[in-house]
Amino acid sequence: MVFNWFRRQYNDSSDTPSENKQGKTPPAKEPQPEPAETSTPTAETAQDSTADLLAFAKAAYKNIQQKQQSQEAETPSDSAVAQAPPETTETVETATAEIEAVQTSQAVNTVSGVDETAQSLKTDVTVAQTTAEEQPTEEIETPQAEAANETVAPTTTEELSASVTEVSSVAEVTEEPATPNPELTVGEAEPASSESDTSEVSQPTTPATLSFLERAAAERQAKQERLIASAIEIPQPEIVQPSATIAASTTTPETAEEFPGLAFDEGFVWSAEVLAAQGRRPEDVSLEEITWLKKLRQGLDKTRRGILNQLKAIVGQGPLNQAAVTEIESLLLQADVGVEATDYIINALQKKLREEVTPPEEAIAYLKEILRGMLDEPLQKSYKPSFAPAKETLNIWLITGVNGAGKTTTIGKISHLAQKSGYKCLIGAADTFRAAAVEQVKVWGTRSGVEVIANPGKNTDPAAVVFDAIAAAQARETELLLVDTAGRLQNKKNLMDELTKIRRIIDKKAPNAKIESLLVLDATLGQNGLRQAEVFSQAAQLSGVVLTKLDGTAKGGVALAVVQQLGLPIRFIGAGEGIEDLRPFSSYEFVEALLSG
Ligand SMILES: Nc1nc2c(ncn2[C@@H]2O[C@H](COP(=O)(O)OP(=O)(O)OP(=O)(O)O)[C@@H](O)[C@H]2O)c(=O)[nH]1
Secondary structure, X not given: OOEEOOOOEEOOHHHOOOHHHHHHOOOOOOOOOOHHHHOOOOHHHHHHHHHHHHHHHHHHHHHHHHHHHHHHHHHHHHHHHHHOOOOHHHHHHHHHHHHHHHHHHHHHOOOOOOHHHHHHOOOEEEOOOOOOOOOOHHHHHHHHHHHHXXXXXXXXXHHHHHHHHHHHHHHHHHOOOOOOOOOHHHHHOOOOOHHHHHHHHHOOOOOOOOOHHHHHHHHHHHHHHHHHHHHHHOOOOOOOOOHHHHHHOOOOOOOOOOEOOEOOOHHHHHHHHHHHHOOOOHHHOOHHHHHHHHXXXXXXXXXXXXXXXXXXXXXXXXXXXXXXXXXXXHHHHHOOOOHHHHHHHHHHHHHHHOOOOOOHHHHHHHHHHHHHHHHHHHHHHOOOOOOOXXXXXXXXXXXXXXXXXXXXXXXXXXXXXXXXXXXXXXXXXXXXXXXXXXXHHHHHHHHXXXXXXXXXXXXXXXHHHHHHHHHHHHHHOOOEEEEEOOOOOOOHHHHHHHHHHHHHXXXXXXXXXXXXXXXXXXXXXXXXXXXXXXHHHHHHOOOEEEEEOOOXXXXXXXXXXXXXXXXXXXXEEEOOOOOOOEEEOOHHHHHHHHHOO
């Protein structure tokens, strides 16, 4: 079953094909405030829930650990697959044939405004399919290294006998004196016995009266015995704990990083708790999700440190007096929450805290509820609370925003999510204003294994590229077409005209497609970024926002200003430059990361 990274849940095969069915499918369960925080917990219930959460985290950790172990065991065969002859040529040919067909059909089917340009285009199809050649070297080499390790220190009977067989066949080979066999290194790698083994192989001690075959068999036998004897003495470097033993274990999992990125630390426990609160089962928790949540929390660290402790202190004091209100206001404004959103928060808090003295934890839980409500408000009005592309239909996502906001990076990251989630994806490189932008998007296409439709000419009509990209998408039954656009033109009017024209082409050429127009905003710009949004919202009929660069900014509060001022839902958030550093937005996770101590 494929994990759908847009919904953050496994695809339910019954709901994939038709849109109607998808409509009926409950949206990705947006978590509700957990009762453990909102009610006043007794010491006992608090202890119980802490123990439950720790047990959940441990179970999730062990599951991930087992998955990693079985993945490691499978890796050698993966490398064999990776080394299989690439099918690139065929894909290129097919893709080119499709594009040619598309271009021919354009000669007949004219579309007002762009037909001439589109016909004259020589679309350059960059086939970004990941081929074995393009695989990073480490990926291919790792399994070999692991295989070598196993030979050096076999840990199971099967491995031991496999290693013995391998070495004995090497011994046979060395009987031929002419060329030294490189495979011998395997035998040499055997600790302690390597030297003597090699020399013994080359100087057999068996009686000369025996036939060649008998001698070889005797040597093999002798060698096997020596190997077994020496292998038993070898200290075993890694003991793979069988799952049954792990499950029975009641101790806290090891904290050392056995696998890269996997450590049972405070961040792991926090992330597991956040997933548990959203109804996730331990066996469904993946390392990628844990890594993402840790990154998000770390990214919001600056914003959190700026406001959390102070807010806790103020909010927990009971009825808010004027001084406290001013202090909270100033904290929220510093986190770039914005005036409107700050007023809203203060009013809501005051209403609740006017009369009653509330314990700090409860007041913070209430504050979280307010923030979640604000962030989810645009979704209440939206026709589409869940933001997964519909399957088996064309979805076109127009990605807009000023230069440097992170559009191209976002396209790369979304295309990666789409690939992982089993969507047929394509990228249209319509930022023709800057030549480097096309190259950049091609690099991302290569990284995510998604084809890029681009035009090699200088300053070509972006609307024509979009036209071609849609035609290619339709010819290939693409499910998600991501369109990169220019963020800066000579003037505001040109930019607006261009986006309007692109939007018109999309509406005309793909009337049945599900269209989203996303504005990419750089969180580090805080309030300043919002002003840019106005231009785009007029021209591109925006339907959502992607907030990037949340890592390392103290202005994470801008997310609240975005929804409050623009009235647009946040669809994705980026917290790093890597391909995995973008995820669909979850108000629950965001607020937890923002306010959890
Ligand atoms: N730290 C961090 N950097 C990011 C993030 N997203 C993008 N960037 C960086 O921001 C810079 C600009 O990103 P681009 O994707 O090129 O931005 P763009 O909007 O496409 O800009 P143009 O290509 O000039 O139109 C790059 O160095 C990215 O690596 C993020 O979430 N976190």
